[in-house]
Amino acid sequence: MSTTLRARAEVVRLARLLGTEPAELDHLADALPPEAIRELRDRCVEVLFDAGSERLRGAASAAALLPTPVAASLAQKAMGPVLCALLAGSVDRRRTVDIADRLPPAFLAEVAIHLDPRRVPDVVAAMAPARVAAVTEELTARSEHVTMAQFVDHLTPEALDAALAVVDDDALLRTAFLVDDPARIDRIVTELPDERVVGLLAAARTSALWFEVLAVIDELGPRAKGRLADLAVDADRQVIEELAAYAQAEGLWASVLPLVGSISPDRRGRVAKLPTFHKAAVIDAIVLAAAESDRWADLLPLVAELPAKAQRRVAASVARLDADLVQDAVAAATRAGLIDDLALVLGAMEEPDHDEVVGAAVRRTARDRTWADLLPLLAVLPPRTRRRVAEQAAALTDGDLVALVRSVDAAGLWEPWLEVIAELGHPTQERLRGPMAKLSKRALRTLDHQVDGLGLRGRLGPLHDLLDGDR
């Protein structure tokens, strides 16, 4: 969940505790992180309960004198929900549960609203699933999502299942969005049947709850995320279109990209066909989000499925990025084994973008000595890009060339590099002679075979002698 929204949820809880309207405390969400508001709330809970503790203990021992039916009647008719919530932590657990069992769900819902479940976790855990379900229905009717979210962490799996069965999709989405523990959210979504997950997406459409959907997605593990992504694709195509429109309008593509990256390969093509993903403004925003949040691994597989025109637009957007961000894209694609997809983007790049991007990439790779990232890409680059790499290599210093040869040798990536060497002019080939002459005899022998295999003999200029002479 976003920091701002967590802060707002904390404000609602604090306002309830202090008996004021959330609007009175809204300024806290603007000035403080959610953890700070929570710390303040915890301190208030402590002091409010400490302040009354002697009276509370007295009230608890007085309650212990009464038969359970009398205590239940007294709780409801004389004390009311606020005092019951106050006393819940002071009365014996078994007795509290017995009393609660005699109270109507509507009253228990009111108690729950004023109760901090962290004070009575064992009472909450001891509630029968059917009671929990009945109270959940009441809380749903009151739109008490903040309250329900607080209790989720303390329910037994059986009680949670019972509650999930009675809560509607709209309320479930709004509640899941407020749950603190990501593992719980993941468990809930994982165990929901497909039709409920589809129902959550439908609720998001009906009530414009895309922010809530994105916040929930953010907390999911890879499996749950993948399932949700596929169900979203399989559902009405409007789901993806509306989510995309929302991400575009709110600048939230960085939150949508993990979902895009979770779509299974057999469904990716369907998403790539949606007109939304062909719009220039959308493509520009997605590329920028992928670059700034380093989510290339989520985006590149989809790019590979886009129509040619949209791919050219992606290439143009990439070309407009800061050179360091392009460098990160190369590294990310290499790490994720997506160099074919990145090569495709480079292939779709028009001039002079292409020459500028490749030139900058080679210069920065030489500067940062990150050849291990760029070299695998060489193997799949189109000839035009390889030529450009060769042109740039000619401008490298001798020291850079030595580092380059060492990296090529260490990575065992001679084959694509030989193709680049073949594109170099004789003076640069001559400059490579020194560092290459230092290679082991074994490496030179391997190289010699590869030169034959690639049909490059005769195109290596002064290096030909080096290889040939070592035969």
Add this chain to the structure above:
Amino acid sequence: MTTTTAGRDALATELEGPVPEALDPLADERLAELADLLAAAKARQAEDLAAGAEEALRFVPRLLRGPFRRALGA
């Protein structure tokens, strides 16, 4: 320039301990508002408890009213 800490002091009193450092970004008047809210909540709670105890007696069987009163400290 002097910095007013009246709000911070009031909140520390109501919290019965130092104000959390996490609240440092708040202006002193905001801390004063929080102190007022907490003080009001405490007062309301005390009133509710007293009224609740009084009201509760109406539901307690006559036989148990004495011990009940004593347990409440009333």
